[in-house]
Amino acid sequence: MVSEVSVSAVAAMRARPGFAAAMREHARGVVALFRGNSLLNLLMNDRARALFMVVALYLHHHGRGDGKPGLTVGALKELCVRLDLCSRGRCEAMLAVLRAAGYLAPAASDDKRRRVLVPTDRLVALQTERWRAHFDAIEIVVPEVARYRALLGRPDFVAAFIGALGEPYIAGFRMLHHAPRLFPFVERNGGVAVLFALALEGAEEGPFPPTQPVRLSINALSTQFGVSRKHVLTLLRDLEAEGLMRRGPEPDRVTFLPPLRDGLETMTATIFVYFIQAGTRAAAAIETAELATDEPAR
Secondary structure (H helix, E strand, O other): OOOOOOHHHHHHHHHOOOHHHHHHHHHHHHHHHOOOOHHHHHHOOHHHHHHHHHHHHHHHHHOOOOOOOOOEHHHHHHHHHHOOOOOHHHHHHHHHHHHHOOOEEEOOOOOOOOOEEEEOHHHHHHHHHHHHHHHHHHOOOOHHHHHHHHHOOOHHHHHHHHHHHHHHHHHOOOOOOOOHHHHHHHOOOOHHHHHHHHHOOOOOOOOOOOOOOEEOOHHHHHHHHOOOHHHHHHHHHHHHHOOOEEEOOOOOEEEEOHHHHHHHHHHHHHHHHHHHHHHHHHHHHHHHHHHHHOOOOO
């Protein structure tokens, strides 16, 4: 059975020296990598889009288990519905957009009933860019992950890594398992990016997330993340209603309240542990394969 990220592992990560600096770097990476796409935004929020890509890659590498491509339209629809990620119709629409954008391509199949798709180099590059950004931040507190970041250039490691990332998610584990109060806000398009962008307004030398009020510009956030002013304003009002954020003392200031700071720290620590575990399993898998074939590590 694939192990989940434990409460003790999350607490230990948060207690590591340099965790606040690593979290700040992670926040910068999330904000920098956010890609606003009006058409995709109509279909899925950014969290669901990221998971959709992971599920698609997982099916491609591990869906059939016999070394043959396992990413089919039917298999992806079934898995997305089972994971409550999206409906069959929305999955079909996402696939159409991703094919048009050059992230997925049709593949030949000996069974005409199976609509087989393959990830393009463009999709793999997009995902490895995201994973490298995560490892860049994690390296601040766990220097050993530099090895996993370097291995992202190897197709066999990427295949093993996507398996190690996908298995716990498909088995039921969620990144917000230990920070459930954040779930309604992370579900919104640009929700995490908006929160991290606001947190990055805090003093560089201060704690992260910041404890003092930070500057707020609804117009700037709306423009930066390609969402409406109303969307940003509603997010902030709902955070305030839930006791997670406070507006003021000036009209252009907001304060991250302790439950929000705690939730963001817990979520980030969970991501860090999750990626370390996945990298460790993937590296072990390719080492085992090399030993079995007597091929030296490249």
